[in-house]
Amino acid sequence: MPTTQLETEVRFTVAIANIPETIKLEAESKAKEAYVMTLLRHDRISTERAAELLGIPRVEIFDLMASYGISIFDDTMTKEDLEPEASETVKKPRIAGFWQGQVKIADDFDRTSEEVIAAFYGDE
Numbered sequence: 001m002p003t004t005q006l007e008t009e010v011r012f013t014v015a016i017a018n019i020p021e022t023i024k025l026e027a028e029s030k031a032k033e034a035y036v037m038t039l040l041r042h043d044r045i046s047t048e049r050a051a052e053l054l055g056i057p058r059v060e061i062f063d064l065m066a067s068y069g070i071s072i073f074d075d076t077m078t079k080e081d082l083e084p085e086a087s088e089t090v091k092k093p094r095i096a097g098f099w100q101g102q103v104k105i106a107d108d109f110d111r112t113s114e115e116v117i118a119a120f121y122g123d124e
Contacts, residue, residue, distance in 0.1 A: 010035055037068045047072075 010031070019027075036053050039045045040061075047065075051058040062072055 033064070034068075036062065037070065040045065040065065041070050 033054060040047065040050045045053070047061045048058055051061045054061075054064075056064075059077070066073060089117050
């Protein structure tokens with residue numbers, strides 16, 4: 001089914017004198033962000049489209065969603081909806097040696113210097 005591409009222009013007036021341009025631009029950016037996140041919350045656009053509209057990498061959308069209280073999960077799915085997918089995931093056997101020869105672990109990967117340990121515990 002083809003989709004129709006719509007354009008929406010959101011305009012409003014705020015009568016406040018002497019707003020510096022940087023603050024005006026920040027406010028406009030935040031207004032656009034809120035609009036896009038509202039569309040995302042109501043499943044009108046995808047995370048990929050939201051990122052594109054906001055000009056940010058898709059991975060950053062998830063943090064932004066959290067700040068707007070938007071779940072990354074489909075909240076309409078029930079336990080019964082999720083069970084087939086979960087059971088299918090559990091059934092897939094892991095392939096032993098899949099990464100063999102492709103990953104190098106340094107000889108000292110499990111050694112931590114005293115300096116780092118002291119800094120970790122706040123002793124330094």
